[in-house]
Amino acid sequence: MTDYSSFEKPSESRKEQRNERKYYQQRDRSKFKKTDQGKEDQPKPPENSQRGRVVAISTGAILVKVENRVVSTSLKGSLKLEITRNKNLVTVGDFVWIDERGQIALVDPRYSCLSRADTLHHRKQHLIAANIDQVLIVASVEDPALKPSLLDRFIIATERGGMKPVIIINKIDLAKDMALLNELEAVYTLLGIPFIKLSALHEIGLDALKEIVKGKASVFSGQSGVGKTSLINDLTGGNRKVGAIVQKTKKGCHTTTYAELFSIGEDALCIDTPGIKSFALWDITQEELTAYFSDLQEFAIHCKFNPCSHTHEPGCAVKAAVTSGLLSPIRYNSYISIFEGHDEANSLR
Ligand SMILES: Nc1nc2c(ncn2[C@@H]2O[C@H](COP(=O)(O)OP(=O)(O)OP(=O)(O)O)[C@@H](O)[C@H]2O)c(=O)[nH]1
Ligand SMILES: [Mg+2]
Ligand SMILES: [Zn+2]
Numbered sequence: 001m002t003d004y005s006s007f008e009k010p011s012e013s014r015k016e017q018r019n020e021r022k023y024y025q026q027r028d029r030s031k032f033k034k035t036d037q038g039k040e041d042q043p044k045p046p047e048n049s050q051r052g053r054v055v056a057i058s059t060g061a062i063l064v065k066v067e068n069r070v071v072s073t074s075l076k077g078s079l080k081l082e083i084t085r086n087k088n089l090v091t092v093g094d095f096v097w098i099d100e101r102g103q104i105a106l107v108d109p110r111y112s113c114l115s116r117a118d119t120l121h122h123r124k125q126h127l128i129a130a131n132i133d134q135v136l137i138v139a140s141v142e143d144p145a146l147k148p149s150l151l152d153r154f155i156i157a158t159e160r161g162g163m164k165p166v167i168i169i170n171k172i173d174l175a176k177d178m179a180l181l182n183e184l185e186a187v188y189t190l191l192g193i194p195f196i197k198l199s200a201l202h203e204i205g206l207d208a209l210k211e212i213v214k215g216k217a218s219v220f221s222g223q224s225g226v227g228k229t230s231l232i233n234d235l236t237g238g239n240r241k242v243g244a245i246v247q248k249t250k251k252g253c254h255t256t257t258y259a260e261l262f263s264i265g266e267d268a269l270c271i272d273t274p275g276i277k278s279f280a281l282w283d284i285t286q287e288e289l290t291a292y293f294s295d296l297q298e299f300a301i302h303c304k305f306n307p308c309s310h311t312h313e314p315g316c317a318v319k320a321a322v323t324s325g326l327l328s329p330i331r332y333n334s335y336i337s338i339f340e341g342h343d344e345a346n347s348l349r
Contacts, residue, residue, distance in 0.1 A: 165193050224252030
């Protein structure tokens with residue numbers, strides 16, 4: 001079991017806990033769609049309850065760090081009734097209040113939250129992690145192969161949830177052709193998204209990763225087998241379980257089975273997550289989708305029709321920009337893939 005003793009400074013007093021709570025509530029991410037923060041009539045924590053942070057959720061148990069110990073707890077019955085639009089009501093990184101009976105009675109408003117549509121019920125939000133600063137979107141050059149449209153899905157979910165995206169391309173030791181990588185690097189650099197190429201196995205490029213995680217809370221997310229846990233092991237000197245790639249499918253074997261939060265050194269936190277099988281965006285309209293592709297949007301304003309889906313309409317400036325080399329076909333294909341729901345289950349409204 002992970003040693004949680006050093007990962008977050010325990011709050012000394014109730015007053016300090018209140019201040020901490022206020023701090024998180026005040027972090028304004030108004031540029032992004034609010035998750036569930038800012039409600040005027042937030043319920044108050046019950047008398048004699050203690051505040052803690054969810055560090056892991058495994059089958060049946062929610063592990064919460066309260067002061068400097070980790071307790072195994074569950075959701076209070078009345079909270080479970082609120083599970084309607086959400087697949088899960090509490091997630092790793094949440095700040096929660098544990099009542100006298102040892103159950104979670106209240107979940108604090110989140111200042112950020114990474115979520116996707118539930119695999120089975122697309123109208124439901126599946127929370128992956130909460131109250132983090134950035135999402136390290138991890139992909140590998142090969143085994144499993146790089147899927148640009150998956151990067152873009154993650155970027156949209158990250159920005160909607162109020163976090164900063166960082167693209168981490170692992171396994172560069174397996175790269176045969178750098179052309180795709182270079183093109184992606186150019187696209188994302190132009191969009192202001194950090195793009196880090198490295199190899200967890202050969203410890204290449206780790207300094208850039210160390211720099212990126214410094215002083216922040218980061219969640220590592222991506223397909224199974226891309227090397228999330230390997231990278232975290234490199235950063236923490238830990239020995240978490242990693243799994244070999246299934247040679248026949250070139251995919252990971254879902255080694256990490258639940259999300260877990262722990263510290264990287266003194267000042268950084270990270271969350272390791274299980275590899276995702278598919279990533280459907282949650283609760284997004286077609287208009288919003290175009291707005292998230294800011295490079296595409298630049299041309300979209302010149303389309304003959306408004307609105308234009310940039311698929312079949314005559315006089316489409318977006319398609320013209322791809323033809324003339326002004327817009328990367330990778331981004332356009334990605335947009336189309338999300339718009340039409342190709343290769344990943346999708347839930348556009
Ligand atoms: N060639 C190469 N292999 C790597 C590299 N990083 C990780 N691997 C291998 O990729 C496999 C999967 O690594 P994991 O760290 O378990 O991947 P993960 O993303 O945590 O996978 P899940 O927990 O299933 O989501 C292991 O066999 C690692 O040794 C790398 O930089 N290069
Ligand atoms: Mg893993
Ligand atoms: Zn158009």
